[in-house]
Amino acid sequence: MSCCAAGTESASELDALRSALPVADELALASRSIGDGLRQCDLIVPGVHCGACIALLEKELPKIEGIERARVNLSTRRIALVAEGEGIAAGNTIAAAVQKMHALGYSSHLPGGEDEKGDPVLRELLRSLAVAGFASMNVMLLSVSVWSGAEDATRDMFHLISALIAGPAILYAGRVFYRSAWQAVSHGRANMDVPITLGVLLAYAISMFETFSHGEHAYFDASLTLLFFLLGGRTLDHMMRERARSAVRNLANLSPRGAIIVGENGSRDFMSLDEIRPGMKIALAAGERTPVDGIVAEGVGDMDFSLVNGEGDPVRVEAGMEVPAGTLNLTGSLIISATRAARDSFLAEMVSMMEAAESGRAGYRRLADRASSIYAPVVHLLALLTFFGWIATTGDWRQATLIAVSVLIITCPCALGLAVPVVQVIAAGRLFENGIMVKDGSAMERLAEADYAVFDKTGTLTRGRPVLLNAADIAHCDLALGARIAQHSLHPLSKALAAAGQGIAAVSLPSLSIREIAGEGLEAVTPEGRVYRLGRAGFALSIDRDGDDAGSEVVLSRDGDEIATFRFSDSIRAGAGAALASLEDRGIRAEILSGDRERPVAVLAGQLGVTNWLSRARPAEKVARLEALRAEGRKVIMVGDGLNDAPALSAAHVSMAPASAADVGRQAADFVFLHESLEAVPVALSISRRANRLIRQNFALAILYNLIAVPLAILGHASPLVAAVAMSSSSVIVVLNSMRLKWRHSDTKLAVDAVERRTRDAGSATIAGSAGVAA
Known part of the structure; x- marks a missing residue:
């Protein structure tokens, strides 16, 4: 522009x-x-x-x-x-x-x-609006006498009093527009406040000319009322934006201003949030929120993790557990070791994603920007041509000026400028209310276009937290030994085994020197030279043995002889069946693309009713599959969580990851859902599609307004006051239409309703059963 x-x-x-x-x-x-x-x-x-x-x-x-x-x-x-x-x-x-x-x-x-601090812009707008409203009411009262037939000196006196009231009020109330217009003009450019300023000041100047030339008509009431409606529209715009981003402010407010830092000598000093660095020890009392991401170093307590997992139940934390920024300490006194600075924390990442929701340049936003960029030269040229056209037709320069002013005002592209960002910020707020973070508005537009879904298995369709199934069948000493070795690995199965073995009393555990062999397992050697191995059967045993490929198992051996076999199972993520059913009801086919073995993937696909699946897929193969789907004309949403999913998440048309995903996976994804349930996928799809429809409706409303209003103004059927009312009304209509997205609160029921409908109508036992397991 x-x-x-x-x-x-x-x-x-x-x-x-x-x-x-x-x-x-x-x-x-x-x-x-x-x-x-x-x-x-x-x-x-x-x-x-x-x-x-x-x-x-x-x-x-x-x-x-x-x-x-x-x-x-x-x-x-x-x-x-x-x-x-x-x-x-x-x-x-x-x-x-x-x-x-x-x-x-x-x-x-x-x-x-x-x-x-506070909202000085809103305060200034409200003061200006009050001044314009008060002055316009008084001037209108004076105008009643003129309209009633006051003539000559009496009429001139009322006009002069109106001028004395209107002048200071217009100067004070209109400074919001004048300041912006002057800043633009003084730097050699124009914005939408330039024609507004011209319209208000020209209407007042014409009225002053009429007053001093003893004319019958003055437009002080129109100038003030025009300004009142313009300020009303600007105030509404500002309040709407502030309300739409209230979720961002509330989220940012979860971060404390600082924390008590425990020094090397035991001293305790308060430090501001920006001064906290990784490695510092933070004292966290009951009732305080974690200022930065950290690990519990000392203490035991209950914490509210609803920000992370969306669950209201407290989580018991103890030494070694990770605590993201923004989580609330409910009980106990903890010492947290900071792992990240405040600006790199989990909470800062969520705030950044919320604030970025409007800044993406989606196709609709680029279209609105292109339309707005030609506004200033076109509207000024149109107003100038209107002025000369009326001069040539009537020879009345006062009428020509008023009509040109009306054109300047009525063509203000406020409705067009609001068509996209209002919907995007409201949609981002609706997503956040459902525990979904979005990076930018273009991601919502791309999600609305999606027609095919690809899911990772472990950590996405399943919880990614395996549990030991056969603990009761294993001797306590063997379970304790396996758990002790497993503590030296971060592999999910090792973590599950270590957790299962906690608290088991065992005697005379051997002294071990332990190392991890990537892709194989753990090897532990005693001082006497005995070798214990914990891992896959081919690694742990001296002879080949076929395992149960339907699940996951880990073998513990001594010198190649089997001691125990630990079998694990990973439960289906909550809402997985409901999410897949809801997507299918919307015409979106689902596919599983997993790096896991063939048998577990096949079993899960059967439980969820998915016919297309691929196992043992490496990162490059996942990307290749997405490229093949794109070549077929598909617009794919990829849902994954691991490091190996990051390339696929980036390659997909649009992508989504759970908050539990690896950092790289979260950064690569367009959406991050905080709650446990996979129903976040159809919920995000529903909100994005509705947002897309509302944006198209807003464009239609803005175009329709201009098609009707501009010709009326050019033909002289709209005074400056009518133009101001029409322009403000178009903005109000666009805002109210956008707010429909916020007023509807049935998103979270969509997936469940889809499952119930499919179960009732089609009697799909497989999907119904998997939905029940997920629930």
Whole structure:
């Protein structure tokens, strides 16, 4: 929407910018690494308020050498700058971008400044709205006398009093628009506030001319009422955005401002959140939230993990257990060893994903931006042609000016500008209410297009937490020995065996030297030279033995002779059957793509009623399968959790992972669901599809408004007041239509209803049984 654009930065201009960088060190510290030699810094930009601002900043800032990209979030008034390099080099580049933003008329500062306390923008809007409303009511009362037939000196007196009331009120109440318009014009560009400012001031100027020339008509009431409706629309827009992102604020508020740090000598000092570093010991009392991700070093207590798993039941924690940032300590006194800084924590990751929900450039958003970018030159040209057309037709410059002002006002693209972001931020809030985080609006658009689903097995369709099945059949001493060896591995089966063996009293366990052999198992050697092995049968035993390939088993041996065989089972994830049934009801076929053995995958596929599955799939084979589906014209949603799923998650049309997934898997996924149930997949699909429909409806409403309103204004059938009411009404209609997404609360019942319907109508025993197991 900018009238002009700056040229590419020259070397001399960059040197000049970088010669005055007082905040380069601070920006370098505030940035975070995002891989591939890139760092990201998030800044507050209070002056961003429309599509023109977004288009200008995202176009001009990447022209600076070293700036990879810039993404503006309109709801949070933030810009994410991604710069090349590390340390002070990245800080210098980001500082150059800050200087460039200042040159374009946009001030910025790091999050946490005074501007973020309270809501000064809303306070200013409400004060301006009150002044405009009070003044317009008084001027209208005076206008009643004029409308009733007051003439000559009496009429002039009422006009003059109206002018004295309207003048200060227009100057005060309209400064929101004037300030923005002046900032744009003074930097050689235009935004939607320029024609609004012209319309309000021209209407007042014409009224003043009428007053001093003893004219019959003045439009002070129209000017003030016009301003009142414009401010009403702007206030509604601001309040809607603040309400839509309330989930982000509530989530961010879960992080405390600091914590008590336990020193090496036992001292206890309070440190702010930003000062906490990995390795520091944090004292966490009952009733306090974990400030950063950590591991329990000392103490035992109950914690509320609902932020992570969506479950209300307390979780018993003890030494060695991980506790993500934002979890609440309910009982006991704990010492937590920090594993991540605050800005890299699980809570910060969720906040970042929520804030990014609107900033993605989906197809609809790009369409709206392109439409808005041509607004300023087109509307000014249209108003100018309307003015000269009426001058040529009637010769009445006052009427021509009023009609041109009406055109300026009525063509304001507020409804078009709200069509996409309002729906996206509300959809992100609805997803969050259902325990689903989304990275950006484009992910929702892509999910709405999905027509095929691919699921990983372990940790996705199953819980990924195997349990020992035959503990009662194994001697206590053998179970204790196996558990002791298993403690030295992080493999899921080793963890399950170690957990099963806790608390078992056993005598005379041998002294062992233990090492792990990747892909095989654990080997332990006693001082006497006896070799114990714990792993797959081919590794542990001296002779081949076929195992039960339907499940998972681990063999414990001594010198190649079997001591015990531990058999494990992994339960189906809650809601797996319901999710698959719901997806099939929506025309989305499901497929299992697993790295596990053939027999377990086949058994699970049979339980869930999935006909297409592939076992022993390596990461490259998963990607190849997704590419083959894409070649068939499929738009695939990939749901996975492990490190080996990360390439497939990135390669899919859209992807989803549970919060329990590996860090790499969560980073690669477009959606992350926090609750245990897999029903999050059809719920996210339903919300995304409804959001897609509402966006299309909003576009239709905005286009219909312009098709009707603009010709009426050009033909002189809409006064400036009517134009203001029409423009504000179009924005209100778009907002109310978008809010329909928030008013509906039946998302979580979709998958269950689908299963019940399929069970009743088709009598599908397989799906019904698997849904019951999952529940």
